[in-house]
Amino acid sequence: MHGIKKILLATALATTISTLAQASATDITSTKIQNLMRETTGFVLGFKGPEIGLFMDPNSAGSHTLYEELVPIIARYRLRVYAVPVGYIKAGSLSKAAAEMAAPNVQAAIAKDEHDFNAASGEGGGPGLNPASVGKRRAAEAITLTKRNNQALKSIGKMETPLIVWETHGRWKAQYRPTGLQMVHILRGIFNGNRHMEN
DSSP: OHHHHHHHHHHHHHOOHHHHHHTOBOOOOHHHHHHHHHTOOOEEEOSSSOEEEEEEOTTOHHHHHHHHHHHHHHHTTSOEEEEEEOOOSSTTHHHHHHHHHHSSSHHHHHHHHHHTOBTTTTBOSSOOOOHHHHOHHHHHHHHHHHHHHHHHHHHHTOSOSOEEEEEETTEEEEEESOOHHHHHHHHHHHHHHTTOOOO
């Protein structure tokens, strides 16, 4: 969790009340979050550890930053991320998210989009959906599933990414745009709740 810890040190000094309010957790009920997550289509990144849900738009700078911070934790087999592609930020977001959904290897498609993310333009590096490559039926299904993910995101509270969804002690929670400090606390609670905290 080296990258997250570095963010913690910087954020602990810079975090303000307004920032915390902007990224405050939703007041939606645990049951509703759980039911909405069942309606999503996503893909698990990682092989071991507790699981969190991550709604991410291919053209979201915040989603990209959080993804980059989570990758080392995933690589150490401490966390699994249920990535839920959504597309709403820009005109090409829906097409890029659907392209990830339709890809033969979704994990690789997400990794490419994030690895080639253009910080200057705020756009992911993955291509848009190409029905000629994946087939019209598969492309149509991918669009439908992505729109359903969009609706779940909206129903949880609002159209904003990144959104983290997690469960501890039988309770589901949701957090929009978590700061570095908040993410450390969230992961600490998850690891404690699932007995995965390092000694």
